Amino acid sequence: xxxxxxxxxxxxxxxxxYRIARSMLRSESDCGDALQNAVFAAWRKLPSLRExxxxxxxxxxxxxxxxxxxxxxxxxxxxxxxMEEALHAxxxxxxxxxxxxxxxxxxxxxxxxxLLHHMNGLSVPVIARVLRLPQSTVKGRIREGLKKLRRLLExxxx
Amino acid sequence: xxxxxxxxxxxxxxxxxxxxxxxxxxxKNMNRQYAKRSSVVLAVVMALLLGVMGLAYAATQTGIxxxxxxxxxxxxxxxxxSVQTVAATxxxxxxxxxxxxxxxxxxxxxxxxxxxxxxxxxxxxxxxxTVTLNGKWVPINFQSxxxxxLPDVFTVDVAPTIRxxxxxxxxSAALQEDYTGIVQGEATxxxxxxxxxxxxxxxxxxxxxxxxxxxxxxxxxxEDRKRAIEQSGLKIADVFTMEVGYWLQxxxxxxxxxxxxxxDRAEYSDLAPFYAGPGYGExxxxxxxxxxxxxxxxxxxxxxxxxxxxxxxxxxxxxxVLEDIPxxxxxxxxxxxxxxxxxxxxxxRIYPKDNTQEAKEALMECYDTxxxxxxxxxxxxxxxxxxxGWRGYREETDGESYLxxxxxxxxxxxxxxxxxxxxxxxxxxDDPDVQxxxxxxTEKVVIPLK
Numbered sequence: 001x002x003x004x005x006x007x008x009x010x011x012x013x014x015x016x017x018y019r020i021a022r023s024m025l026r027s028e029s030d031c032g033d034a035l036q037n038a039v040f041a042a043w044r045k046l047p048s049l050r051e052x053x054x055x056x057x058x059x060x061x062x063x064x065x066x067x068x069x070x071x072x073x074x075x076x077x078x079x080x081x082x083m084e085e086a087l088h089a090x091x092x093x094x095x096x097x098x099x100x101x102x103x104x105x106x107x108x109x110x111x112x113x114x115l116l117h118h119m120n121g122l123s124v125p126v127i128a129r130v131l132r133l134p135q136s137t138v139k140g141r142i143r144e145g146l147k148k149l150r151r152l153l154e155x156x157x158x
Numbered sequence: 159x160x161x162x163x164x165x166x167x168x169x170x171x172x173x174x175x176x177x178x179x180x181x182x183x184x185x186k187n188m189n190r191q192y193a194k195r196s197s198v199v200l201a202v203v204m205a206l207l208l209g210v211m212g213l214a215y216a217a218t219q220t221g222i223x224x225x226x227x228x229x230x231x232x233x234x235x236x237x238x239x240s241v242q243t244v245a246a247t248x249x250x251x252x253x254x255x256x257x258x259x260x261x262x263x264x265x266x267x268x269x270x271x272x273x274x275x276x277x278x279x280x281x282x283x284x285x286x287x288t289v290t291l292n293g294k295w296v297p298i299n300f301q302s303x304x305x306x307x308l309p310d311v312f313t314v315d316v317a318p319t320i321r322x323x324x325x326x327x328x329x330s331a332a333l334q335e336d337y338t339g340i341v342q343g344e345a346t347x348x349x350x351x352x353x354x355x356x357x358x359x360x361x362x363x364x365x366x367x368x369x370x371x372x373x374x375x376x377x378x379x380x381e382d383r384k385r386a387i388e389q390s391g392l393k394i395a396d397v398f399t400m401e402v403g404y405w406l407q408x409x410x411x412x413x414x415x416x417x418x419x420x421x422d423r424a425e426y427s428d429l430a431p432f433y434a435g436p437g438y439g440e441x442x443x444x445x446x447x448x449x450x451x452x453x454x455x456x457x458x459x460x461x462x463x464x465x466x467x468x469x470x471x472x473x474x475x476x477x478x479v480l481e482d483i484p485x486x487x488x489x490x491x492x493x494x495x496x497x498x499x500x501x502x503x504x505x506x507r508i509y510p511k512d513n514t515q516e517a518k519e520a521l522m523e524c525y526d527t528x529x530x531x532x533x534x535x536x537x538x539x540x541x542x543x544x545x546x547g548w549r550g551y552r553e554e555t556d557g558e559s560y561l562x563x564x565x566x567x568x569x570x571x572x573x574x575x576x577x578x579x580x581x582x583x584x585x586x587x588d589d590p591d592v593q594x595x596x597x598x599x600t601e602k603v604v605i606p607l608k
Contacts (some may be wrong), residue, residue, distance in 0.1 A: 007183045010179070010183060011179075011183070014171055014176065014179055015171055017179075018171045018175055021175075027373070028172050028174050028175055029174065031175050032174055032175045032177075032178030032179075033178075035175060035178055035179045035182065036178045036179065036181065036182040037182075039179065039182035039183060039186055040182060040185075040186055043186040099163070099164070103164075114164075115164065118164050119164040
């Protein structure tokens with residue numbers, strides 16, 4: 001893959017990368033950190049990518065690791081906004097803040113498969129590779145996660 | 159399908175994230191080792207520079223230690239002793255560039271510069287072109303002034319906000335060659351200026367920032383940039399003329415608040431496939447200097463010549479030789495261990511017990527990072543410079559492969575008698591019990607330094 005192709009494919013995935021980062025992190029600045037670090041890491045590791053067809057899943061995996069690095073920083077920093085407050089702070093209307101908060105309330109093990117599948121359009125086998133889980137587990141988590149999400153939104157409305 | 163509209167659950171990619179991604183793509187060939195530190199340091203330098211605006215600047219405020227660690231007071235004695243005076247100055251098209259300091263540690267060369275636009279009403283863009291040592295081109299791993307606008311009214315968050323014609327920065331190069339004696343160097347910068355009048359076409363200039371960004375600290379960055387743009391004399395499109403095509407037709411060069419050049423959609427389609435589509439919710443924009451055809455023109459190339467003493471690095475450099483360590487599922491080989499006042503570098507290779515796919519995957523599952531500590535397992539007293547780690551398989555041409563774990567950190571404030579080197583061996587997972595296990599069960603190696 002040439003540098004130009006790499007840049008082009010990363011740009012094509014910008015929205016997908018941002019949404020995944022935003023689902024895991026608390027501020028736009030943190031999302032910027034994660035995306036930047038993921039791009040740096042992906043470029044360095046590109047020679048280790050064996051199949052270019054797997055680029056999207058591979059980059060998502062790197063992004064998840066970059067997001068987790070940022071999350072680890074949360075443990076070291078004090079005085080952070082609570083998650084819900086941070087979400088309200090970062091996303092002004094017209095975005096669906098209730099759905100976003102419900103998603104953030106879901107445990108990550110449900111949230112990530114749902115977002116990767118329903119928002120980023122990755123197939124179950126690809127998600128299984130990204131998250132290093134059996135396909136059956138991915139399917140189960142998507143199914144179970146959607147149920148939990150529904151309940152959370154109903155509670156919100158109720 | 160499902161009943162949820164996940165596409166509405168998150169805001170569109172905001173300019174700050176889009177800008178970071180574009181910046182990362184531009185800078186991906188550089189080592190970001192000092193990026194975070196430099197941002198903080200440059201912010202400090204900016205504050206100092208604002209205080210002396212209009213006056214001659216003091217060399218100590220813009221020296222290499224300021225860019226590396228935030229000032230002499232934060233540097234180790236060994237790092238201070240490593241600084242070489244390499245004064246050099248050159249100018250052209252009303253841009254003056256001064257080389258203010260250098261540190262070479264046998265692996266890495268760090269240089270600091272100041273840049274001043276003597277014609278601040280005419281905004282300029284200064285870009286590092288090449289650095290050569292003894293006549294040969296060397297790759298730059300990190301530079302803090304990538305695409306430096308002078309005066310810089312656009313920057314926020316990622317880099318410091320230097321709102322005046324005088325700016326500065328540093329670069330560092332990880333050198334592949336061993337140098338001895340006096341080394342002759344040249345750094346060449348390119349100056350570009352806009353061909354047409356620039357206009358800032360961005361709704362961020364008109365947002366009610368109190369509503370959009372309730373976080374006070376974050377909002378302050380945007381307010382600062384907004385104020386700087388308003389005071390810069392640049393033309394600002396009003397909220398009813400956000401159409402990029404209109405400004406292009408009127409003969410302007412439209413940019414957004416991050417200084418990305420905005421394109422008309424039709425113009426953008428002509429450039430495809432060289433540019434990917436705009437990000438989700440973003441306008442077509444680009445920032446690659448070489449492709450700003452018709453919008454920026456190169457007005458000058460400025461070359462600074464300098465020398466430094468490569469032998470000076472030898473005394474403070476520690477390179478212990480270490481033996482291989484057998485593991486249950488492989489062998490650890492220390493490829494590189496270097497401790498200098500500027501850097502702490504370790505590269506290990508873990509060879510699988512055999513060359514089967516299963517053995518390789520077992521290693522990948524088990525070892526994903528490495529930690530440096532003192533001999534008692536306590537954190538090292540690093541200077542406040544950003545480090546980075548890297549891991550991945552390398553395939554040799556004969557089919558042999560191994561896992562590489564590389565860590566690169568800044569220098570240390572105080573040098574311990576020995577380094578501890580440990581790496582967790584447990585699968586990566588979200589399971590908290592396994593996470594805890596990864597923290598607790600590690601291979602540990604003690605590396606004597608004295």
